[in-house]
Amino acid sequence: MKRISTGKRLFHYALLYKRTIIFALVMLTFAVAAELTGPFIAKKVIDEHMRGIESPWIEVETKDDQTVEYNGLFYKRSSNVTEQDTVGDAQLQIVQVGRSFYSTNQHLSFDGDREVNGQQLTVIKGNQEATYQIEKLSQKEIFAFYQPEIKPIVILLSFYVGLLVIAGFFQYGKTLMLQKAANRIIQKMRKDVFEHIQRVPIQYFDNRPAGKIVSRVTNDTEAIRELYVKVLATFFTSGIYMTGIFVALFFLDTRLALITLLLVPIIALWVIVYRKLASKYNHLIRTRVSDINGMINESIQGMPIIRAFQRKEQITKEFEDLNYEHFTYQNKLLSLNSLTSHNLVGVLRNGTFVVLIWYFGGQSMDAAGIISIGMLYAFVDYLNRLFQPVTDIVNQLAQLEQARVASERVFELLDEKGENVAEGEISRYEGNVQFTNVTFSYDGEHDVLKNINFQASKGETVALVGHTGSGKSSIINLLFRYYDIEKGKITIDGNDVSALPRQHLRKHMGIVLQDPFLFTGTISSNVSLDNPNISEEQVIKALKDVGADRFIEKLPKQYDEPVLEKGSTLSAGERQLISFARALAYDPAILILDEATANIDTETEAMIQQALNIVKEGRTTFIIAHRLSTIRNADQILVLDQGEIVERGNHEELLRQKGKYYQMHQLQLGKEVSRVS
Known part of the structure; x- marks a missing residue:
């Protein structure tokens, strides 16, 4: 099956909330459109209203709000003259030279360099030259010509302010929607990851520290x-913003807009190059973060050992080494970002303005009047605006690469093959267990179990004994299907366990470990594990059956007493009693006790043994034990050595054989015996 790329998988997660994202992008488009009207409005104000008084003026007979009285006559700009206006013979043009304004009763036939000599204006354009009689305007007269333009300017500026308010509203909505969508996506992703962790095989956790996961x-x-x-929101925002700016530039000047379009492939090329350079460092950084988390988790768990054996300096040095490596790679990535990101934007900005200066300075000077001041202002404004999204994009490249590497790590975990979850229920089985010629290896090379054969009937208690590494726990791991065998067969009630869904198989099994694990919650919740099928009465009965009520009823909140992580406020024996009650509350058909009484004092062990004699009736019980006194009454004892069953029988039968079991029994009694071959 072809693996889907990381980018596509991130996109598929985004599609889960596509309505919210699309709505946000629509709001963003409206906000950008509203905001980018500013330079157009400024151009109109400059060219048509501020510089518009240099347009030809025509004499009219009637006065209105667009007419100007000058030398006893009424004038109106030619662009404002309508069919209803009665036009006279006089004409006028206002000309600005330097900081002064002049009037002439002729319209300029062309424009170019302007020079004033007394009452005479000379206009020079190449080989062309024209002379006009002029009259200097007073400040009052200048203001009079500007008076008709004030109202349109105020209207345009008010319109722009209104657009900015609308843009601000849409920007707020866009940000809110995108962040809501992002939080929803990550909520879903974390849920998927956590659920998948519950489904991956147990062996996945064998060689991976909890902190890394x-x-x-x-x-x-x-x-x-x-x-x-941040990253995608910035890219979306910047992309739409830049698109809007380029559209506006094409409206202003197609040729210069095409030149500025060269920025797009340059940025795209830079993204590709940067990702290639930064990928290595980001992978190393994320790996070191996982290593640091793993070490911190391990150090906290093993803090009593670290202090007892005075390993603080060694642990600190190991942590400092990891931390220094993380620091080094972060600095290398920082150097890459500092060397390129802002420098790139600076080079692009300066290069673009050089083109702008060349274009307007070199081209428009030869075509006087074609390029207006308003056009120049609009282009400069848009180019300044253009580099803000460019800067935002470049500055987010580091975060983009970090997120990409993090995504690969998350999807790598999600790609781990999980156990299938089957629907439906399975009826409680009898508990007849049989191992037939079972051979098993964890690594595929070294067998930890060799040709195991035994049968446990319903209601029997089977004990597994042997030295460390003899294979006792491996038998239980196979029974629970934490691992699957390749040789042999394991059946329950005649059904091959490999054909049963794992959750169905384990539904009627219970286990009590040597080191019981309690979750944060209450004593009651640690027994029921919040299973709605287990009532409070069943929880209390299970706790009383194992004798845990003796210490629980002395606690302030009794069965609702809070339990901290791992049950750190309870003694080892108390934690074990709660663990026993948990197994009993689930009423398993098969009960496994894995060194369950190893950490319990003699009095507590006697109490549990008494409870077990009652609760094991009608169920198959497997006991892994080093303390042989706990298995004296077992129906069947299997003695394992180096993955093989070397002896089997009950307590008395094995003692009579005087083999390995007898040797172990004598050693625990404190007697010296000769080595039994």
Whole structure:
């Protein structure tokens, strides 16, 4: 099956909330359109109203709000003359030279360099030269010619302010919608990752520290959240903003707009080059973050050992080494960003303005009057605006690459093959277990179990004993299908366990470990694990059956007493009693006790043994034990050595054989015996 790219998978997550994102982008488009009208309005104000008084003026007979009285006559700009106006013979043109304004009763036939000599204006354009009689205007007269333009300017500026208010509203809506969508996406992604962790096989966790896995669920998904909240939002915003600016530039001047379009492939090329350079450092940085998380988690878990054996300096040095490597790679990435991002924007900005100066300075000077001041202002304004999104894009490249690497790590976890979740229920089985010629290896090379054969009937108690590494726990792991075998067969009630869905198989199994794990919550919730099918009465009965009520009823809140992580406020024996009650509350058909009484004092062990004699009736019980006193009454004892069953029988039968079991029994009694071959 072809693997879907990281980008496509991120896109598929975004599609889950496409309505919100599309709505946000529509709001963004309206906001950009409203904001980018500013230079157009400024151009209109400059060219048509501020510089518009240099347009030809024509004498009219009637006065209105667009006419100007000058030398006893009424004048109106030619562009404002309508068919209803009665036009006279006089004509007028206002000319600005330097900071002074002059009037002439002729319209300029062409424009160019202007020179004033007394009452005479000379206009020079190439080989052309024209002379006009002029009259200097007073400040009052200048203001009179500007008077008709004040109202349109105020209207245009008010319109622009209104557009800015609208743009601000849409920008707020866009930001809110995009961030909501991003938070929803990451919420869904974290849920998927956490659920998938519950489905991956147990062996996935064998060689991976918990801190590294936690880093993928928290740190890496947070980096992806930044991708949606900041990076993609910036890219969307900048993309629409730049599109709007280029559209506006094409309206102003097609040729110069085409030149500025060269920025797009340059930015695209830079993104490709940057990602290639930064990818290595980002992979190393994310890996070191996982290593640091793993080490911190391990150090906290092992803090009593670190202090007891005075390993603080060694642990600190190992942490500092990891932290220094992380610091080094961060600095290298920072150097890459500093060397390129702002420098790139500066080069692009300066290069574009050089083109602008050449174009307007070199071209428009030969075509006087074609390029207006308003046009120049609009182009400069749009180019200044253009480089803000360019800067935003370049500055987000580092975050983009970090998010991409984090995404790869998260999807790598999601790509781990998980256990299928089957629908429906399975009826409680009898508990007849049989291993037939089972051979198993964790690594595919070294067998930890070799040709295991035994049968446990309903209601029997089977004990597994042997030295460390003999294969006792491996038998239980196979029974729970934490691992699958390649040789042999395991059946329950005659059904091959490999054909049963794992969650169905384990539904009627219970286990009590040597080191019981309690979750943050209450004593009651740690027994029921919040299973709605287990009532409060069943929880209390299970706790009383194992004798846990003796210490629980002395607690302030009794069965609702808060439990901290791992049950750190309870003793080892108390935690184990709660773990026993948990197994009993689920009423398993098969109960596994994995060194369950190893950390319990003799009095508590006697209490549990008494409870177990009652609760194991009608169910198959497997006991892994080093303390042989706990298995004296087992129906069947299997003695394992180097992955093989070397002896089997009950307690008395094995003692009579005087083999390995007898040797272990004598050693625990404190007696010296000769080595039994």
